[in-house]
Amino acid sequence: MLEAHLIAELTKIVGPENITTSRQDMICYGYDATQMEFLPDAVLHPANAFEVSEVLKLANLRRFPVFPRGAGSGFTGGSLPKGGGVVLVTTRMNRILRIDQENLIAEVEPGVVTEQFQLAVEKLGFFYPPDPASLKFSTLGGNVAENAGGPRCVKYGVTRDFVMGLEVVLPTGEIIRTGGETYKAVVGYDLTRLLCGSEGTLGVITKIIFKILPFPDAKKTMLTIFDSIDGAAKAVSTIIGNKIIPTTLEFMDYATLQCVERRFNLGIPAEGRAVLLIEVDGDRDLIEKQAAMIHDLIKPLGLVQFRAARDAAESEELWRVRRLVSPSLRDINPTKYNEDVVVPRSKVPEIIRTIEKIQQKYDIPIVNFGHAGDGNIHVNIMVDKEVPGMDEKAHEAIREVFQAALDLNGTMSGEHGVGLSKAPYIELELSPQQIGAMKAIKAALDPNNILNPGKMFPWKGTPDHAA
Amino acid sequence: MLEAHLIAELTKIVGPENITTSRQDMICYGYDATQMEFLPDAVLHPANAFEVSEVLKLANLRRFPVFPRGAGSGFTGGSLPKGGGVVLVTTRMNRILRIDQENLIAEVEPGVVTEQFQLAVEKLGFFYPPDPASLKFSTLGGNVAENAGGPRCVKYGVTRDFVMGLEVVLPTGEIIRTGGETYKAVVGYDLTRLLCGSEGTLGVITKIIFKILPFPDAKKTMLTIFDSIDGAAKAVSTIIGNKIIPTTLEFMDYATLQCVERRFNLGIPAEGRAVLLIEVDGDRDLIEKQAAMIHDLIKPLGLVQFRAARDAAESEELWRVRRLVSPSLRDINPTKYNEDVVVPRSKVPEIIRTIEKIQQKYDIPIVNFGHAGDGNIHVNIMVDKEVPGMDEKAHEAIREVFQAALDLNGTMSGEHGVGLSKAPYIELELSPQQIGAMKAIKAALDPNNILNPGKMFPWKGTPDHAA
Numbered sequence: 001m002l003e004a005h006l007i008a009e010l011t012k013i014v015g016p017e018n019i020t021t022s023r024q025d026m027i028c029y030g031y032d033a034t035q036m037e038f039l040p041d042a043v044l045h046p047a048n049a050f051e052v053s054e055v056l057k058l059a060n061l062r063r064f065p066v067f068p069r070g071a072g073s074g075f076t077g078g079s080l081p082k083g084g085g086v087v088l089v090t091t092r093m094n095r096i097l098r099i100d101q102e103n104l105i106a107e108v109e110p111g112v113v114t115e116q117f118q119l120a121v122e123k124l125g126f127f128y129p130p131d132p133a134s135l136k137f138s139t140l141g142g143n144v145a146e147n148a149g150g151p152r153c154v155k156y157g158v159t160r161d162f163v164m165g166l167e168v169v170l171p172t173g174e175i176i177r178t179g180g181e182t183y184k185a186v187v188g189y190d191l192t193r194l195l196c197g198s199e200g201t202l203g204v205i206t207k208i209i210f211k212i213l214p215f216p217d218a219k220k221t222m223l224t225i226f227d228s229i230d231g232a233a234k235a236v237s238t239i240i241g242n243k244i245i246p247t248t249l250e251f252m253d254y255a256t257l258q259c260v261e262r263r264f265n266l267g268i269p270a271e272g273r274a275v276l277l278i279e280v281d282g283d284r285d286l287i288e289k290q291a292a293m294i295h296d297l298i299k300p301l302g303l304v305q306f307r308a309a310r311d312a313a314e315s316e317e318l319w320r321v322r323r324l325v326s327p328s329l330r331d332i333n334p335t336k337y338n339e340d341v342v343v344p345r346s347k348v349p350e351i352i353r354t355i356e357k358i359q360q361k362y363d364i365p366i367v368n369f370g371h372a373g374d375g376n377i378h379v380n381i382m383v384d385k386e387v388p389g390m391d392e393k394a395h396e397a398i399r400e401v402f403q404a405a406l407d408l409n410g411t412m413s414g415e416h417g418v419g420l421s422k423a424p425y426i427e428l429e430l431s432p433q434q435i436g437a438m439k440a441i442k443a444a445l446d447p448n449n450i451l452n453p454g455k456m457f458p459w460k461g462t463p464d465h466a467a
Numbered sequence: 468m469l470e471a472h473l474i475a476e477l478t479k480i481v482g483p484e485n486i487t488t489s490r491q492d493m494i495c496y497g498y499d500a501t502q503m504e505f506l507p508d509a510v511l512h513p514a515n516a517f518e519v520s521e522v523l524k525l526a527n528l529r530r531f532p533v534f535p536r537g538a539g540s541g542f543t544g545g546s547l548p549k550g551g552g553v554v555l556v557t558t559r560m561n562r563i564l565r566i567d568q569e570n571l572i573a574e575v576e577p578g579v580v581t582e583q584f585q586l587a588v589e590k591l592g593f594f595y596p597p598d599p600a601s602l603k604f605s606t607l608g609g610n611v612a613e614n615a616g617g618p619r620c621v622k623y624g625v626t627r628d629f630v631m632g633l634e635v636v637l638p639t640g641e642i643i644r645t646g647g648e649t650y651k652a653v654v655g656y657d658l659t660r661l662l663c664g665s666e667g668t669l670g671v672i673t674k675i676i677f678k679i680l681p682f683p684d685a686k687k688t689m690l691t692i693f694d695s696i697d698g699a700a701k702a703v704s705t706i707i708g709n710k711i712i713p714t715t716l717e718f719m720d721y722a723t724l725q726c727v728e729r730r731f732n733l734g735i736p737a738e739g740r741a742v743l744l745i746e747v748d749g750d751r752d753l754i755e756k757q758a759a760m761i762h763d764l765i766k767p768l769g770l771v772q773f774r775a776a777r778d779a780a781e782s783e784e785l786w787r788v789r790r791l792v793s794p795s796l797r798d799i800n801p802t803k804y805n806e807d808v809v810v811p812r813s814k815v816p817e818i819i820r821t822i823e824k825i826q827q828k829y830d831i832p833i834v835n836f837g838h839a840g841d842g843n844i845h846v847n848i849m850v851d852k853e854v855p856g857m858d859e860k861a862h863e864a865i866r867e868v869f870q871a872a873l874d875l876n877g878t879m880s881g882e883h884g885v886g887l888s889k890a891p892y893i894e895l896e897l898s899p900q901q902i903g904a905m906k907a908i909k910a911a912l913d914p915n916n917i918l919n920p921g922k923m924f925p926w927k928g929t930p931d932h933a934a
Contacts, residue, residue: 044861083757100811100813101708102704102708102811102812102813103811103812103813103842104707105810105811146653147653147657149651153650153651157628158650158651160657160660161624161628162584170900170904174900175900176898176900176901176904176905177898177901178901180876180877180878181811181876182809182810182811182842182843182876182878182881183620183624183625183841183843183858183876184616184620184625184809184838184841184842184843184878184881184882185809185878185880185881186613186664186878186880186881186882186883186884186885187878187879187880187884187885187889187893187896188885188893188896188897188901188902188923189661189664189665189669189905189908189909190614190627190660190663190664190665191901191904191905192910193627193657193660193661193663194656194657194660194661196656196657196660197653197656198656198657202656214707214708214709214710214712215710216710217710225929234468237569240571240681241568241569242681243681243682243683243684245681283750283753283756284754285752285753285756286750286753289750289752294558306746320901337595342649342652343569343649344567344569344570344572344648344649345570345571346567346569346570371651374649374650374651375570375649375651376649376651379932408646409647409649410647410648410649411647411649411651411652411653411654412654413652413653413654414649414651414652414653415651415653416653417653417654417656418653422654426654426655429654429655430654431643431644431653433637433641433642433643434643434644434655434658435655436641436786437637437643437658437912437919438655438656438658438913440912441661441908441911441912443911444907444908444911445649445904445907445908446911456655
């Protein structure tokens with residue numbers, strides 16, 4: 001519990017209308033998409049880097065933990081105040097500061113919602129490609145802190161590839177700039193990209209300079225259904241092997257297909273075992289040529305359906321299949337553990353087959369879909385917590401899924417990060433020496449372990465936090 | 468001086484044929500492209516990460532500095548053994564370990580020469596775009612350590628954008644892997660990109676996993692000459708503003724043009740004040756369309772010559788103008804200080820005009836060319852050291868050039884890094900807080916300041932190295 005005099009000092013920093021300690025507010029800021037819940041002692045809404053800096057200086061002086069939070073849409077509990085302390089919400093810092101059309105850069109505050117930013121640049125003819133599923137509510141600060149991905153990353157890269165510079169408040173309260181307005185910049189260490197994906201443990205992001213692109217002329221969406229996983233996977237490597245890098249290569253397995261079909265009756269052919277939703281974008285003539293090439297290339301691979309959208313409305317219709325996945329999953333079981341392993345693209349059929357075996361072993365429904373173009377599979381373990389023992393079995397299954405991805409030279413997470421929920425597994429992926437180097441960096445920048453403690457690494461014992 | 472027993476211990480690690488202390492070898496490994504010279508005490512050629520690790524463990528135990536070195540083609544003294552110690556040369560680790568055509572990745576050792584790697588992947592139909600000017604002799608390990616760039620980066624990105632994973636020996640001797648074989652990977656801090664551009668101060672790279680691309684179908688080269696700098700700069704933003712991202716947008720100013728023309732008589736029109744060498748690549752039809760569009764777009768901007776290559780031979784002929792720049796510069800003065808400032812693309816005319824003023828103020832010839840697409844200008848200050856006072860004036864001019872780039876929201880270096888030669892200026896660009904964070908990371912990973920000491924930061928006093 002934070003003592004009253006600390007609440008008073010925090011109130012002085014952010015103003016009385018930007019701090020709350022009421023129980024209902026604590027509940028609102030103590031959960032995220034994992035559905036875990038930990039109540040903070042206070043929630044702050046600072047206005048700028050200066051206020052964030054003052055909060056962090058006080059936190060170092062008085063030794064209380066600070067948990068930065070955007071929209072709380074994370075999938076690993078990365079923003080949750082486990083152990084109590086102060087939640088620092090960035091959503092008041094929500095201005096798009098400038099869009100520099102000549103240099104193709106934009107500067108924003110961290111609380112801007114991803115989609116709002118995309119729409120703002122699109123209105124001017126530009127493009128910000130990263131498209132995490134949560135883009136309608138996730139914030140750009142959170143996207144940078146987690147290095148968010150999305151379907152379009154196979155062609156355009158992840159959030160990291162668009163971050164040119166940051167304003168960051170270090171855990172000890174110093175306000176620094178990293179990177180800048182030029183894409184080429186090699187003076188000093190690349191703190192920008194160290195911060196990217198550091199899950200709020202190394203600094204609070206208060207400004208972001210993004211690279212933006214010209215908006216593509218046109219796009220072409222294709223819904224393709226194969227009679228086997230291998231056919232769909234082979235399609236991915238065949239397309240890329242033929243020098244076409246699609247914007248998206250979204251994959252759905254048989255279990256996903258069945259789920260969507262049962263609920264929505266889309267008329268998916270009975271022999272369909274895997275879907276690839278393919279989109280290409282760019283020059284209008286080129287994408288028509290590419291679509292034709294793609295059709296020719298994948299025809300021999302067990303293609304049972306090929307539908308190409310002729311306009312935006314038809315494209316939306318094809319994307320509907322993908323969008324209906326999440327709502328239909330809950331028909332299976334109420335709780336979804338959404339893991340996001342990655343394997344080298346060619347290993348997708350192998351990981352899917354291994355996951356099928358894990359599913360049989362533990363007798364738990366698992367549904368797989370995701371970004372086949374970069375081998376990033378969302379493995380959804382569907383659990384009914386009312387069934388005794390099912391949750392425990394699910395966690396054993398998750399560990400086996402992680403291990404399977406690692407055995408194929410993959411990773412436990414391509415988009416969601418580690419946070420709280422994957423911290424117990426991190427030693428499966430990282431060696432003690434790797435973790436040692438990372439913890440040394442954390443300790444160097446956050447000697448009192450103030451900022452988002454307990455995340456990412458399996459911390460032995462409780463961090464020393466005396467408020 | 469390293470004591471004899473240390474030489475004996477080092478000899479045990481790498482074998483007698485892979486260590487030398489002879490004076491001529493010390494000279495060979497004590498210089499780089501800066502023409503500075505510092506003699507080491509010994510030069511080692513380790514075979515693998517294990518030997519590198521043993522060397523670094525010994526260095527920590529006995530406290531002697533270790534300077535990693537690839538081909539020594541750096542422009543800032545980054546590999547030079549200032550103060551003496553051991554030079555650790557990576558060139559024996561020169562195998563291309565695998566090229567995984569299905570997953571578009573390649574694993575190499577750090578001593579592979581950049582061009583050799585490019586040719587090896589090209590033979591299989593793939594593409595490794597980063598193309599620093601030194602690519603015929605620079606090594607990939609050095610490219611990663613310096614985050615090397617080149618003309619093609621405007622479209623494809625810098626070395627960092629192609630590094631997926633590393634094997635690194637930390638300064639204290641631990642061998643770790645960073646990143647991996649998947650492009651999306653967010654478990655733990657991004658050590659891969661922290662290492663990228665860290666100039667050999669945070670680890671010795673012993674393996675690299677690169678992303679590779681399909682080789683573009685075709686390319687089209689255009690030599691365009693404008694009657695003003697502003698016309699050429701406007702051409703850059705007009706082309707990009709019209710959604711064409713060329714592979715290269717190489718720029719040469721009037722001084723450069725005059726230099727080349729005086730020496731080689733290429734028939735450059737008298738009214739020419741700036742050259743843009745433009746190349747587009749990709750689909751064969753698309754690039755023809757783009758070339759025509761480019762011609763239309765830039766015609767009103769003071770275009771005095773437009774030559775488009777019809778085949779590879781003509782393309783080579785056009786590139787010749789660019790390639791003749793370096794050999795013709797020495798006609799002006801024998802010593803070249805090659806700085807590589809970057810400004811936001813739209814500020815290129817302004818920085819060129821400011822540099823003209825600096826040139827007049829100090830009465831020193833300055834020739835500018837470089838990568839206009841990303842605002843990266845190579846500013847060549849041509850000095851005759853025989854002329855009393857000229858070298859001193861040059862250094863004052865360099866400081867003003869740096870400051871001018873920073874005043875335009877640019878950076879002192881887009882490709883070359885800081886090393887020794889820019890360390891005295893780093894406080895112009897980075898705040899004490901930024902430098903503090905960077906030094907904290909350095910100290911966390913290299914507590915005894917063993918690895919490449921004295922680089923990047925202005926170290927007060929002499930590092931404590933007692934052999």
